[in-house]
Amino acid sequence: MVDVDVLVAGAGPxxxxxxxxxxxxxVSCRVVDRLPARLPYARAVGxxxxxxxxxxxxxxxxxxxxxxxxxxxxxxxVNGEEGPRIDLELPxxxxxxxxxxxxxxxxxxxEDLLRRWGGHVERDTELVSFxxxxxxxxxxxxxxxxxxxxxxxxxxxxxxxxxxxxxKGLGLSFEGAALPDEYMLGDVEVDWDLPAGYGxxxxxxxxxxxxxxLVCIPxxxxxxxxxxxxxxxxxxxxxxxxxxxxxxxxxxxxxPVPGIEHIQAVLDRLSPRPTTASSLRWxxxxxxxxxxxxxxxxxxxxxxxxxxxxxxxxGAQGMNTGVQxxxxxxxxxxxxxxxxxGAGLLESYDAERRPVGEEVVARxxxxxxxxxxxxxxxxxxxxxxxAQLLVGYRGSAVVGPDGSACDGPAPGDRAPDCGGLRYAxxxxxxxxxxxxxxxxxxxxxxxxxxDQAASFDDVAAAAARAAHGMLNACAVLxxxxxxxxVRLPAVHDSLDEFxxxxxxxxxxxxxxxxxxxxxxxATxxxxxxLPAHLEMLFGP
Numbered sequence: 407m408v409d410v411d412v413l414v415a416g417a418g419p420x421x422x423x424x425x426x427x428x429x430x431x432x433v434s435c436r437v438v439d440r441l442p443a444r445l446p447y448a449r450a451v452g453x454x455x456x457x458x459x460x461x462x463x464x465x466x467x468x469x470x471x472x473x474x475x476x477x478x479x480x481x482x483x484v485n486g487e488e489g490p491r492i493d494l495e496l497p498x499x500x501x502x503x504x505x506x507x508x509x510x511x512x513x514x515x516x517e518d519l520l521r522r523w524g525g526h527v528e529r530d531t532e533l534v535s536f537x538x539x540x541x542x543x544x545x546x547x548x549x550x551x552x553x554x555x556x557x558x559x560x561x562x563x564x565x566x567x568x569x570x571x572x573x574k575g576l577g578l579s580f581e582g583a584a585l586p587d588e589y590m591l592g593d594v595e596v597d598w599d600l601p602a603g604y605g606x607x608x609x610x611x612x613x614x615x616x617x618x619x620l621v622c623i624p625x626x627x628x629x630x631x632x633x634x635x636x637x638x639x640x641x642x643x644x645x646x647x648x649x650x651x652x653x654x655x656x657x658x659x660x661x662p663v664p665g666i667e668h669i670q671a672v673l674d675r676l677s678p679r680p681t682t683a684s685s686l687r688w689x690x691x692x693x694x695x696x697x698x699x700x701x702x703x704x705x706x707x708x709x710x711x712x713x714x715x716x717x718x719x720x721g722a723q724g725m726n727t728g729v730q731x732x733x734x735x736x737x738x739x740x741x742x743x744x745x746x747x748g749a750g751l752l753e754s755y756d757a758e759r760r761p762v763g764e765e766v767v768a769r770x771x772x773x774x775x776x777x778x779x780x781x782x783x784x785x786x787x788x789x790x791x792x793a794q795l796l797v798g799y800r801g802s803a804v805v806g807p808d809g810s811a812c813d814g815p816a817p818g819d820r821a822p823d824c825g826g827l828r829y830a831x832x833x834x835x836x837x838x839x840x841x842x843x844x845x846x847x848x849x850x851x852x853x854x855x856x857d858q859a860a861s862f863d864d865v866a867a868a869a870a871r872a873a874h875g876m877l878n879a880c881a882v883l884x885x886x887x888x889x890x891x892v893r894l895p896a897v898h899d900s901l902d903e904f905x906x907x908x909x910x911x912x913x914x915x916x917x918x919x920x921x922x923x924x925x926x927x928a929t930x931x932x933x934x935x936l937p938a939h940l941e942m943l944f945g946p
Contacts (some may be wrong), residue, residue, distance in 0.1 A: 409558050463845075711733035
């Protein structure tokens with residue numbers, strides 16, 4: 407008899423995402439963190455549009471939008487001369503833009519969400535060791551008052567950062583190296599008149615090489631920024647490696663920390679406007695490595711976030727990638743904890759997410775060395791990639807075939823949003839993402855003729871049985887059809903957006919996974935593809 411279904415080690419954004427999603431699905435879950443309280447540092451600041459979509463699915467988008475500030479673009483200065491402005495613009499169908507939110511606020515929102523589902527963080531509690539067999543994971547925790555606790559769990563998820571105890575306990579490789587760059591970070595206010603909502607990148611270039619750099623990211627508050635800049639020699643930690651050889655992250659309490667005078671000195675050299683820094687909230691020295699784990703789990707134990715991949719902070723990819731790791735893993739782990747995971751479902755976590763981690767590490771390293779301007783993609787594609795809207799799992803063993811006849815997104819692709827959907831009782835349109843919010847697999851059955859919808863009720867009922875209840879179904883009807891042609895919940899595609907965005911065909915079934923990616927497209931909906939796919943996911 408296990409004590410808990412899942413133990414999550416680490417209560418940063420990645421661990422809190424995993425724990426919240428597990429608790430929301432009724433899976434017993436404990437989340438522990440070695441720190442006595444949240445750190446007051448604006449470490450990860452940039453929030454990508456894809457992460458906001460995930461928070462929409464999780465049910466915390468309103469709180470995020472009310473707390474974050476828009477990140478409109480970046481102002482570039484080289485040797486004191488203003489360069490071309492970068493505006494962070496996305497296609498109009500993308501529901502959210504780029505945002506800035508300090509990590510301590512992200513963690514506060516996610517902790518509030520976890521409490522909504524009956525969970526909480528066990529602070530000052532650290533994973534010491536574990537061992538596993540085919541049935542369970544046996545875990546030892548150190549407790550706040552001293553002593554230890556032994557417990558058993560069905561699964562263990564390591565979201566415990568670059569120096570992960572879980573990764574080391576699994577004996578996983580962590581290939582890569584440290585970069586020579588060190589940056590000092592500071593959270594300060596300034597009195598310049600630069601436009602709000604824009605990041606600032608000011609550099610001094612000599613003989614084609616950058617030898618001085620200032621990067622400022624706006625934070626909530628009046629002219630408050632998280633600033634990063636080269637570390638002066640008196641604050642350098644070069645040569646002082648961590649015990650495990652992974653030189654990455656904040657210097658913490660070890661060694662001197664930057665003062666307001668260090669930040670002011672860089673502003674005096676590089677600020678595009680004369681300005682005075684004040685109200686220093688915190689500062690630290692940050693070291694950078696690039697590494698990726700050999701695999702994202704083994705047996706009943708998994709790693710996510712910085713425990714699996716670390717890289718330069720260029721483009722604010724790290725935390726956002728980790729949140730997607732946790733979101734991908736949580737629904738699969740919940741199915742497994744219920745005894746409803748088909749063969750290969752848990753293995754698909756590594757198969758789907760490790761290629762993403764490899765791409766992010768390689769891209770951020772390339773951008774750190776050559777600049778984002780050297781990216782070979784066209785600006786529109788580059789913007790979508792930085793927004794993490796192009797992450798996909800085509801070819802995954804747990805999604806359907808690409809379907810060459812399909813005009814819209816294929817299985818494995820991100821499910822795009824669309825508007826103009828109307829319930830029969832509604833006097834206003836709703837978005838597709840509203841229908842998907844806080845749901846499991848969602849089966850969308852599209853009809854543009856009444857005879858196509860005749861079988862939808864039976865298809866939806868059979869699909870729900872095949873998914874052991876872990877599925878919602880909704881008919882999407884062309885504007886001319888009567889809602890009474892089906893008994894299951896239905897919306898009208900009043901603006902024809904669903905048909906256009908998805909290239910939907912009459913009588914088609916579109917299966918959206920809990921993580922917002924397409925799992926299957928099947929025509930006709932009542933054929934054998936859908937039940938076979940669901941049996942593969944959830945077992946017979």
